[in-house]
Amino acid sequence: MSALSLLSPELPWAKHPGRALLRLALPITVSMVSFSTMTLASTAFVASVGSDELAGVGLAGVIGFALICFGVGMLRGAKTLVSQAIGAGRRDRIPELFGAALVLAVVLGLVALAAGQLVAPWIAALSASARAGAFAAQYLAIRSLGAPLVLLYAALREASYGVGDTRTPMRASLCGNAVNIALDAYLILGLHWGVQGAAVATIFGNLTELAVLAWPMRGQLRVVRVARRAIRDVIAQGAPNGLQFVMEVGSFLILTLLVASMSAVDGAAHQLVLHLINVSFLPAHALAEAAAVLVGQAVGASQDGLVSRVARRALALGAGYSTVCLAVFAVLGGTITHAMAAGDPVLAARALVLLHVSFAFLVADAANVIARGVLRGASDVRYAAIVGMITSWVTTPPLAWLLGIHWGYGAAGGWAGLAAEIVVGAGLFWLRVARGGWRPAAAAARRALAGTAV
Numbered sequence: 001m002s003a004l005s006l007l008s009p010e011l012p013w014a015k016h017p018g019r020a021l022l023r024l025a026l027p028i029t030v031s032m033v034s035f036s037t038m039t040l041a042s043t044a045f046v047a048s049v050g051s052d053e054l055a056g057v058g059l060a061g062v063i064g065f066a067l068i069c070f071g072v073g074m075l076r077g078a079k080t081l082v083s084q085a086i087g088a089g090r091r092d093r094i095p096e097l098f099g100a101a102l103v104l105a106v107v108l109g110l111v112a113l114a115a116g117q118l119v120a121p122w123i124a125a126l127s128a129s130a131r132a133g134a135f136a137a138q139y140l141a142i143r144s145l146g147a148p149l150v151l152l153y154a155a156l157r158e159a160s161y162g163v164g165d166t167r168t169p170m171r172a173s174l175c176g177n178a179v180n181i182a183l184d185a186y187l188i189l190g191l192h193w194g195v196q197g198a199a200v201a202t203i204f205g206n207l208t209e210l211a212v213l214a215w216p217m218r219g220q221l222r223v224v225r226v227a228r229r230a231i232r233d234v235i236a237q238g239a240p241n242g243l244q245f246v247m248e249v250g251s252f253l254i255l256t257l258l259v260a261s262m263s264a265v266d267g268a269a270h271q272l273v274l275h276l277i278n279v280s281f282l283p284a285h286a287l288a289e290a291a292a293v294l295v296g297q298a299v300g301a302s303q304d305g306l307v308s309r310v311a312r313r314a315l316a317l318g319a320g321y322s323t324v325c326l327a328v329f330a331v332l333g334g335t336i337t338h339a340m341a342a343g344d345p346v347l348a349a350r351a352l353v354l355l356h357v358s359f360a361f362l363v364a365d366a367a368n369v370i371a372r373g374v375l376r377g378a379s380d381v382r383y384a385a386i387v388g389m390i391t392s393w394v395t396t397p398p399l400a401w402l403l404g405i406h407w408g409y410g411a412a413g414g415w416a417g418l419a420a421e422i423v424v425g426a427g428l429f430w431l432r433v434a435r436g437g438w439r440p441a442a443a444a445a446r447r448a449l450a451g452t453a454v
Contacts, residue, residue, distance in 0.1 A: 011087065011301055017294060018313040024290035025283065025317075027170035028161070032282040034170075034177040038205060041181045042198050043275050045188045047342050049195075051268045055260060056135025057195050058271030062256045063123060063136075064143050066249045067115050071108035071151045073245035075101055075158045076292075077238025080376055082162025083293045087300025088449050095223045096230035098159050103226055104234060105155035109148030116144020126257055129264045135195045142199035149206040156213050161293055172213035180205030233448070240385035241376060251392035255418060258400045259411045266411040269350035272340050276351075277358050280325030284318035284366035288373030295377025299442040300449060307442075311374045311433050318366035326362045329355055353412050361419040364426045371429030379445035380438035387428050395421040 013020030047054045078101035085093040120141040124133035157169045180201050187197030214221065260267040291314040298306040329336070333355045334348075341348035375384045396417040403413025432438065 028286035031173035055267035073242030074238035083296030084300035087297030101155035112147035146203035176209030244385035292377035368426035
């Protein structure tokens with residue numbers, strides 16, 4: 001037994017990992033539901049203006065996220081390292097890990113802001129409707145100004161999750177949501193600013209989130225240290241995940257562009273149903289984040305036997321919730337899509353078809369993201385990145401073109417390719433978890449942590 005394991009504290013949740021998962025995941029779920037509600041509200045406000053506006057905002061939203069997704073993935077590495085340090089009793093490392101996350105957030109946020117301004121004038125040509133393309137360009141030019149705010153918030157959120165605090169980010173998310181929705185109503189309906197109002201409202205929502213999260217963390221921020229070693233560690237841990245995010249978002253962006261090129265109705269239905277089914281994904285994503293924290297603590301404390309227990313509990317909870325959502329959508333899907341389509345029967349019918357296609361992957365998506373969370377917590381980030389990149393590019397874009405455009409199935413064909421990506425990925429990730437392929441990476445993480453001891 002290593003000296004590090006002898007010094008590692010006992011994990012208080014070891015006997016009841018399911019309870020610990022729920023304790024961490026419930027606030028994260030509320031945060032994600034809050035974000036989803038914010039997105040749905042913005043979508044509803046923009047949809048009330050017109051389908052071209054909705055399609056433009058949806059296209060620009062995907063491109064905008066593509067610009068920051070590497071940073072979001074990179075910063076998740078800080079959460080893993082913080083949780084492993086907690087498990088190993090190495091709280092002395094936390095100030096420098098916080099500092100590394102903040103430095104990377106600022107740099108990557110400024111890069112994303114500049115990229116957004118450069119890309120915005122060119123995306124008008126990517127939509128089937130010139131009018132929708134113009135709205136997309138307007139939205140992206142404004143929305144990208146908030147990229148540094150988004151990544152700074154992500155840095156603080158991931159660090160907060162790593163120390164086991166998921167409630168403070170939840171409160172920040174709720175406050176940001178309230179500000180965004182209020183400004184959406186005022187700017188879009190009151191001042192008739194359209195997509196520009198939606199973008200401005202989102203930026204102020206992001207600013208509110210950051211301020212509300214940073215204030216109670218001010219004591220931790222005062223002792224932040226910037227250390228090259230910690231920056232290198234976060235990059236090493238987060239870069240594969242960031243690259244995976246880029247490739248997968250790139251694949252999904254191609255899917256969105258293919259769907260947008262079919263018709264404005266297809267593009268609008270794609271965005272509408274995407275926001276709808278996100279509600280079914282949110283608890284699974286929250287459980288994945290919670291599992292990453294607990295697995296990181298277990299790895300840091302040299303208690304690898306807890307990893308499989310955490311994984312099984314998280315899978316049972318996530319798959320169970322997704323199954324309930326599937327049943328609700330099967331029964332009430334028509335009513336829900338009609339209400340979200342704001343009285344447009346063509347859009348409602350197209351959206352209902354996509355909702356039915358999603359039934360093929362709702363439960364598998366929960367399994368997919370939870371397995372990834374487990375692997376991230378164990379520092380097995382390279383395998384997750386490689387499998388994620390291969391499955392996303394081999395399935396979604398080719399099948400979207402073949403089924404959606406060449407064979408004429410439209411957006412439904414594109415979503416069939418997405419279903420294949422999710423189901424195949426879920427199987428490969430869980431095979432890795434079940435067989436213990438993550439153990440060498442976990443052992444290497446412990447050796448690296450021991451090497452930083454003073």
